[in-house]
Every structure is written in structure tokens, then in C-alpha cells.
Amino acid sequence: MKKFGRIIVFGLIILMALMVYTGCQGGTSGAASGKPTSPQGRLVVGVNAMNGNMFDGWDNLSGNADIKNLIANYSTIVYTDDDRFIVDPVVVRSMTTTENSDGGKTYTFEINRDLVWNDGTPITAKDFVFSILFDNSPQIRELGTNRWVSGDVYYGYGAYNEGETKVFSGIRLLGDYQFSVRIAAEDSYGDPLFPFWYEITYSSISCLPLHVLAPGCDVVDRGTGAEITGPYTLELLQRTVDNGSTGYRYTPYVNSGSYKFISYDAGNNTTILEVNDKFLGSGPEKTKPLIKTLVLQMTDSATEIDMLRSGAIDLLTGLSGATNINAGLDLVDTGGFKSIDYARNGYGCIWFQVDHGPAQFPAVRRAIAYSLDREELVRQYTGGHGVIVHSRIGFAQWMYTENKAQLERELTTYNLNLQKATEELVADGWTLNSTGGAYTSGVRYKRLADGTLMPLIVEWFSNNLTPVGDMISTFLLANATSIGMQINRDIGDITAFYNALEGVGKRYNMINGGSGFNVVDSPWYYYQPDPEMFGDWNGNFIIDHDLNRYTQQMRNTTPGDYDSFYRSWLNFVKHFNQVLPDLPLYSDQYYDVFNNKLQNYNHNALYPWWAAIGEAWVFE
DSSP: OOOOTTSTTOOOGGGGGGOOOBSOOOOSSOOSTTOOSSOEEEEEEEESOOOSOOSBTBOOOHHHHHHHHHTOOOBSEEEBTTSOEEEOTTTEEEEEEEEOTTSOEEEEEEEOTTOBOTTSOBOOHHHHHHHHHHHTOHHHHHTTOOOOTTGGGBTTHHHHHTTSOSOBTTEEEOSSSEEEEEEOSBOTTSOBOSSOTTGGGGGOOBOOOHHHHSTTOEEEEOSSOEEEESSOSHHHHHHHTOSSSOSTTTOOOOOOSSEEEEEEETTTTEEEEEEOTTOOOBTTTTBOOOEEEEEEEEOOTTTHHHHHHHTSOSEEEEEOSHHHHHHHHHHHHHSSEEEEEEEOSEEEEEEEOOSSSGGGSHHHHHHHHHHSOHHHHHHHHHTTSEEOOSSSOOTTOHHHHTSHHHHHHHSOOOOSOHHHHHHHHHHTTOOBOTTSSBOOSSSOEEEOTTSOEEEOEEEEEEESSSTHHHHHHHHHHHHHHHTTOEEEEEEEOHHHHHHHHHTOSSOOSEEEEEEEOOSSOOGGGTTOOOGGGBTTTBTTOOOOHHHHHHHHHHHTSOTTOHHHHHHHHHHHHHHHHHHOSEEEEEEEEEEEEEETTEESOOOBTTBOHHHHGGGOEEOO
16 A cells, blocks of 8 residues: 555544544534434535545545544544544543653553444454554555554564564553553654654554454463464455455444444445444543434536535535635525635645656756746635645644744745746756757756766646646746746546556656645654655655654654744745745635535534534434
């Protein structure tokens, strides 16, 4: 699996289990009057991309990410609507933290005794321990997936993950309802794990159904760590998880989350979920969903407003771009529909893959930035519902909102300037023609260290999900040609898009798309210089030790030390602004438009729609 954590929405898959929200956001879409006492009704939600992968470890299209969050299993930690991580009292009876002599920490849990899977099987400590053993096992790696990129935070990870031992020494099964996890002092790269800005997330452990994923196996602890016994082999997982067409990857029927998986229809790209009547709730309020059936329907941006108008779908989330936003607001004006808007926690961008071709040189990336009329692109695309950003910045990030003036002073804005674009290329050695003579016209060339000539030909993959690619073509290609750069554009569907992002098949130098930042935004994974991270977390294929250093400094900030975190973040975004692994285009305002039957729906940048649904209800 290529787990590209920066695509479309999602972000860091390893922390999705944390995103079980609690509380109520008091908003604009409905009052508490008439609130039902039990789940009722049906809601059809339009999503822009979805396939049959319903289990972490394979591609993670936006609709699939939503589904996984809606059926996410119990976790020891939940994230609340008032921006706090807390121990979930529904799951955890007690948790203690011990500081170890090596600088690491151990978290010891006792879970409650009334938790069950939706098939009625009791949930015990073995299911929580199994989730860690499963995710980090060599058998999972052999299956062709990488479910947990940060498993190396656990003590004893290396020996277990490499198959040197079946015993995971840092994970202990202490009883039917007790277990512990030991966090090492350093990860496998030698980076310190403490302090950590999101330290509480180390204690976030979810469960997986041992009896479904590894039938005939058991989890035991003989005093030195936990292990899986029985026929736990690649062949077993190929039967239970993925044999290419069946298994838990496609049909996760047994889960403990607020909703349960019913079906996926590949013919019309529709997934049906129903309330899990065995779910005990989430957080201190023990919140349970009140919408009985959720249908996720893949839509096309060209027709989704018509589908909403006709009643084929009830809710569209994350509308962006002037065309769709204005059409949605016009629909609201006709009556029977409502809208909410919120700042985007992410941005639209061009990703550069910098391990090959002209895009490996920062000067070329800066020349592209100076050649693209971003101001006109943003004006036309967002229609005033967005702003240009100049680094890895989301409109909703507190670091941005609290320090906009300083950022405007200190970041290069890359306004359209073909003279500066040419100067960048000349200074970087793009001064030759195809025979090695002085450049006069056509495509520029640069002599590399090995003596060969590289043409300034940039291969661009453009997805067909939005009109942004056409706008980039309009506002970039002719300008690029005028400075001696040739840009070749390929257009493809979502499958080709993912292949391009992951470096599968034809390699590209630039790809347009967008990144959504998780609440638990973890850029320290995205700029790891380890080539094993290329194509999944490190989607730029970049080795830049300053990007890695600054993001690691962010990671290793003491929780709550906002001043130190901001200083490291500022160093990061300033360096990013100079080397441009991505060319930011815009961070915009998003809109949700929905049928009036949806009540008490309160979605914002840090409170996803699938979380807000847990507080909402419908009237038929």
C-alpha cells in the first residue's frame, strides 16, 4: 500500500482512530427541539472519490477515509469538539503513566468490561493488544500494506517488525482487561520521542477483532511481552484480510464504532452504513448517533448540485470553487436547503516530485512559481472565497491566523514575474541549447555534473476532478514556453492520479491537487529523508535535511509550549517557501449545502462532517 498521507483530505492515517469526536458544536443548522430519542431516517452524502478499500493499509480516497472514520473502532483516546484529547471513559476504566529510566514512558490501561463487537463478541484487552501486534507484524508487511508508519515508537519494535522474534517486548497483556504499551526514548531514526507536541496520542490505542482477522489464533504474554500464537501467517491474512477481491479489506462487517458497514456497490459507487446498536457511545457524554442509515454516494462536481436539488443526495460537504459554491448558494436561496461555511484546513497546490528531472532543482520550481498567475487563478477559481498562501499553510491553522502580518512580511510571494523566472533559470545554469551552445530560443538545457545535457522539459499530471488543471494550463503554459521551459500535460482519472502520486508507472515532475491537514497535523513524517518513505508519506520524494530538522523540532516541542512550536513552524514554512516542494495555490473557504431535513449539523474546519453527523438527526 502506498499510504500517501497528504492527498485530498486526509492526512495522517495512523491517527484516524483518535478522531472519534465528542460533544456538540452549537451552530446554525438546527436547534435541539424535536431531537429524537432513538436513531431514525436516512441521509445520503455526496463524496468526491471512493472505491472498495474499506480498511486502512491501501489507498485512502476521501470517501473511504470518511467511511473508516464512521466505523472506527473504540479507542482509548478521543478528540473533543473543544480541541482537547482526553481519555475516553466509555472505553477506559483507568490509565496510569510511568516515566521509564531510559527516557521513555509506559501507559497502563484497564478497559471497561461491557464493550462488545457488533456481532456480540466481547471486547477484551487482547483485542487492543492484537491491534498493535497486527499492525506492526512482518506478515502485514508481506501482505503488501503498511498500516502503521509510526510503530517504531514502541519499545522492541525493530526485532518484532523484522521477524527476529514473535514477542513484542514493549506491549504487555496484563489480564483479561489490562494491558500496557511502552514508548521508547528514540525512534528507529534516532530521533527523540520525548518531548512530543502530541504526546497524549502515544496512549491512543484502538482495537481490532482478533476472532475475525486471525481466527484460530490467540494473544498471550508469558512475562516478556505479548505475542500472537497459532496459525498467524501470510496465508491466513490473505484469506481473512485480502485475497485480491474478498476479506476485511473490502467487507469490514465486524467493528465496534458508531456505524457498521453494510455494503459497497462498485457499480454505482455507493456505500451503506447503519447504526451499530452495540455501540455504547463516545466521550463523557456517551454520544450516540441519531441517524439510522448513512449512504455515501460518489458524485461528480459537474452534476452534484443537480443531484442535491433532485433529492438524490441530501448533503454535499466541502464545496470549493466559485462555480459550485455559487450554485449551492443559489439552491439555498430557492428554499428547502441550508449552508454552512468554514475555513479550509489545507490548501490547493502543485506537488513537485524532486528525485528526477528538472524539478529536482529548487530554481526550476521557483521559476514555475514566478510564471504562474496565481492571483488570477485564485480569483477565477474561488470567486472571492479563498486567499493565496505562500507556504504549507491552511487558512484555518492557528499559526497562520494569529501571525498573518508577520508571514506576509517574511515570505516570498512569487507574484507573476517572467523576468525573475528567467533570472532563476540563468543563475541555476539553464543557459545552453541542445548542442551545448549558448541558449537563444526554444527549450533551455543545463549541463549536469556527469557532463550530460538536461532539457528543461517538465512532465505534469493533471487530475480531472476539478477545473483547476485547466486554469493552471491557461495561466502557466504559455508563460513557461516564453522563458524556455516546456511543460507536457497528461490528464487522468483518480486511479492514474494515485499512481502518479506514488511514483507508479510514468514518473512526473509536477502534479496538481490539494492537501487537507489533520487536526493532528504531523509534517514530520512527510519530509523524512528515508527513501522507504518515498511515494507514501514523503510524496515529494525529497531529501531536505532542513525541512526534516524544522519539522522534527516541531514534533519535539513540549506540549503546550506554543511559542516554541510557533518558532519552529515559522522556520519550517519560511524554508518551505524558498525550496517549494509544493507550490501553494490557494487556501479557500469551504461550504456544505444540505437538505433541510438534516438538523443540528455543525461542521467546521476542525470538526469533520462525519463527526458532526454524530450530533445531528434527520426528519423525513
